[in-house]
Amino acid sequence: MSKPSLARGTRDFGPEIMAKRTYILDTIKFVFKKFGFLPLETPAIENLSVLMGKYGDEGDQLLFKILNSGDFLKKVKPGDLEEGTKTVLPKVAEKGLRYDLTVPFARFVAMNRHDLAMPFKRFQVQPVWRADRPQRGRYREFYQCDADVVGTDSLLCEAEIILMLHEVFGALQLKDFTVKMNNRKVLTGIAEAIGAPGRESELCVAIDKLDKIGKEKVEAELSERGFENSSIANLQTLFSLTDDIHETVATLKDWLKDSGIGQKGIEEIEEVLELVNGFGLENPKLMFDATLARGLSYYTGAIFEVKANGVQIGSISGGGRYDNLTGTFGLPDLSGVGISFGVDRIYDVLDELNLFPEDASQSTRVLLINFDSESQKACLPILSKLRSAGIASELYPTDAKLKKQFDYANKKGIPFVLVVGSEEIKMQKYSLKNMATGDQNHYTLDEIIQQINA
């Protein structure tokens, strides 16, 4: 007998947390479906040939690998041990755990290309695993919640992502958020405009840190990376942009007037804005942030990020357009755009702002309390009628002391308690206690159903 424990970096989700997480995920899924996205699930276990080499060297390290079953040593030769893990790994492990939802999605599209309605819009809500060092807010097993469209470069998809973000956070009652957007082509244009063409990746890595380390340190880093002083000086326009989206567009148009790709990026942003406007979205919480890079080098067009204002937490959603998602699986030239919701962070934001609805707990609505086997017997048909009326109901399973039965209701957060004693059985009126207000009165069963459903 050993004291049981959770594996490092993993969590149990008990009933209360589950109810709140389900509330978030159901809200997001509802919006995804309303926009025509269909559900997909892929297996947790993938062949390492599918996963390796897709996330860089660091990603390969962070993949959880599964030991081959049976005699996992049968391919290992005595000398292999000295060669180290690189030699031994492919001999003892052929499978691994999903690291994100994007690569399995790409594999699915490549394998099913002939059966899918293209453009293919899917959403996927499943856990992923990373052998990261666990720390506050970083887990080894966590959910991702993604929606992607592949097979079209229509900017309608970008506009719809902006709409979905507003619908999701609106439905979650999160009023104060900002959808930041940018376009990778604008970043490319900026690199050209400052006389450092083709170096937008390095530029991105540095300016991606602007929020965290400030302008001076970004400039120092650029200098260290060998950017000319004139280039860095030229970047001032970038640092001086305001939050006004139309002003920013105008400034950039002028600044990037000699960069064809930069102009293209700005035009794309303008078209997306026009589409969003055409949808009639009221009070769009939209900001054009030309410094937004999201560190991910595979974005080729739009880049999105959502921040909850007034809460000290990173972005709660992010995404963008990428080309060639499935190229590595033999299906080239498929453009796509996707958005990912950070469930753990959204949970923390709603919790901090006290935005979870009272009834999110999904608990039992009424507990029937009984005194003896006669009283228990009388409870059975009542229980059936309550449940038929769609009311989640329970009968305490024994005739334990009243205090114990009430404690159970309290601990489980059950809002109503129905006392069924011999008097009540005779009267056909039962004593209903509202646990929040303490009110207690006798009612007929029909009245009780009304009260609980009110």
Next chain:
Amino acid sequence: MSKPSLARGTRDFGPEIMAKRTYILDTIKFVFKKFGFLPLETPAIENLSVLMGKYGDEGDQLLFKILNSGDFLKKVKPGDLEEGTKTVLPKVAEKGLRYDLTVPFARFVAMNRHDLAMPFKRFQVQPVWRADRPQRGRYREFYQCDADVVGTDSLLCEAEIILMLHEVFGALQLKDFTVKMNNRKVLTGIAEAIGAPGRESELCVAIDKLDKIGKEKVEAELSERGFENSSIANLQTLFSLTDDIHETVATLKDWLKDSGIGQKGIEEIEEVLELVNGFGLENPKLMFDATLARGLSYYTGAIFEVKANGVQIGSISGGGRYDNLTGTFGLPDLSGVGISFGVDRIYDVLDELNLFPEDASQSTRVLLINFDSESQKACLPILSKLRSAGIASELYPTDAKLKKQFDYANKKGIPFVLVVGSEEIKMQKYSLKNMATGDQNHYTLDEIIQQINA
């Protein structure tokens, strides 16, 4: 670039399958909640110390083990290789994948005993992994869907399980099913009655095969196992039982009159029947099958199994009462009873009997078809209004040829198509086509919303 493939024994669930699976799981979860069960999720990754030794030697073999991250060879000494996997395994792997939902549930209860409202009623719907040889209908990654109550031996729980089974399969429109029940104490009593006390485990193993191999072969196996001829002859009463539950109870009462525990088992069954009756369950599809053992030696009271009649498939649900679930984690004497739904088999049954509802597909309800950028622009506010009315809607993202747009609707199973051309824009009446009937007419937007929601 390699041709991508699924890991052996795993599956993708594309949109159509997902919709049907979601229909099944949502139905089951809805019933669980109505009966006061609360959701729990545990991590896929558990410490091997939690998992090993809980499923027998064969189970230990079938656990997927996860290679330690980083230098997984650091504890392996040169001589270890010759010692084989038993020596090497604990040095290279400390974690494994969940094999069922019961052991993680027991771990959760043991770790959180002081915070849980007891009796604790939880449901859990998550995948599990087994390194079994994959074959038709047997996968290495599959969902389990369990509900358990722990912390009470009240037979009310057994009665509620029978109710839940009827509600779930009723809601799934599966009319012809049988809930078989038995009690481990009856099996113990039978062992006593035939003069082989204490040998009910062996007896169970043999009679569990009755359905598959027939009476003669069961008798031969018992003889081989050293049961006396007189004992085997005495078993005839068991083989002669009818489907009539009250007749069976009467016969067993007489047969097991000298076995105290046998009588106790029959009394428990009678009390459960009485409780079910008290709930007012109409036409219970209940059968007392004294040969039902479900091979699982840990059941100590009630045993349940559900069969879909007229479909060649194993049981679609099963469960029973167990004692000492959490004993191995230092929390003894906790009695519980649980039920598990076989999602894959229920899927196959509903598919074979054509019982999935038409609208289970959850697809987009209407596709807006456009001719050019003007037409696309006109679609945007229409799309917003449809979605505000709760209608899942899509606009084809480009002005592709009409045939291509209609093909998309067909492939995705979208029931309505809305054509928005220049004439329609002028009239403010749009052409709605019902894809099933082929009917096509012009309507105002309000009329369209009514038609689609009809």
